[in-house]
Amino acid sequence: MDIQLFDFELPNSAIALRPVSPRDHAKQLIIKPEASERLTTDRVGNLAEHIETGDLLVFNDTRVIPARLHGKRGEAKMEITLHKRESENSWWVFAKPAKKARLGDHLTFGTLTGEVMALGEAGERLVTFHVQEDKMTEALEVSGVMPLPPYIAAQRAVDERDKEDYQTLFAEKDGAVAAPTAGLHFTEDMMTALTEKGVKTAAVTLHVGAGTFLPVKVEDTTHHKMHSEYGEVTPEVAALINETKKNGKKVIAVGTTSLRVLESATDEDGVTHPFKADTEIFISPGYKFKCIDVLMTNFHLPKSTLFMLVSAFCGLELMQEAYQQAIDQQYRFYSYGDSSLLFRALGNGIGE
Known part of the structure; x- marks a missing residue:
């Protein structure tokens, strides 16, 4: 596909230089391709109201190192x-x-x-x-020092606050050089609300590399070579995902990093297997999702592989509309910015 299809104008003022406090007070754009009202606004702290008992949230437990x-x-x-x-x-x-x-x-x-x-x-x-x-x-x-993304580091210096701000609640395994930013929104209060709702949780590992910020340099996305990152899915988590799917419940990836490692670990029949390897998976429109039903993620850069991924998940036209609405409504973009909750478009999964 033409790289220009994934371009959009973003004012510099939309780039978040600090997270909101508390973290779960960030805005969240709910994107449902099959609903009569496809785009609605809420806040991250109300996540439990948008998912069901028995659904499974999957976090990335990587920890950012001073890289x-x-x-x-x-x-x-x-x-x-x-x-x-x-x-x-x-x-x-x-x-x-x-x-x-x-x-x-x-x-x-x-x-x-x-x-x-x-x-x-x-x-x-x-x-x-x-x-x-x-x-x-x-x-x-x-x-x-903490490796803040270039779009933040170009506007201010790294400081002591970033040691906490740029680390998720689930950070456990050293190895990432960029944060799995969807997880930055979660607080203990949110986790309590999700537990009370009966939502299940699990963790996978994807050590996010600095290549996540590299620009796509080709004009045709089919020629892009994705950087590799190391990921792990334990046998216990793979079994829990398969059980969740068998029970007719949704698997919800918290972040594109969790999504990428789980899609790498899932076969063409939709069965998730233990995984312990590098992945170079590149997801763009036309990809059939094998595992993930819902994706929670921040707002991404123009012409980035991550904007291509969300366009594959919900459809390019809808994501173009969603991002324009987010800009118009002054959502905060990128790593320290606001959130979106994407429900997969019908027809974008295997067997559909």
């Missing part, structure tokens, strides 16, 4: 953002300026040092850090 490092190569300034873990102390990174991070170069970031071991096809570098494997996270906590 941005500022330092030097010799006397030259150098910034790197960790992208994907190769081993405990070796990471693929994006370097700025990339041309100054050459094979064999030694880099220094405060007390943390490393060496460029390989060059990737997309300009990334493989850096091995001079630290014991079990001390890598501790070293990043000392030398790194």
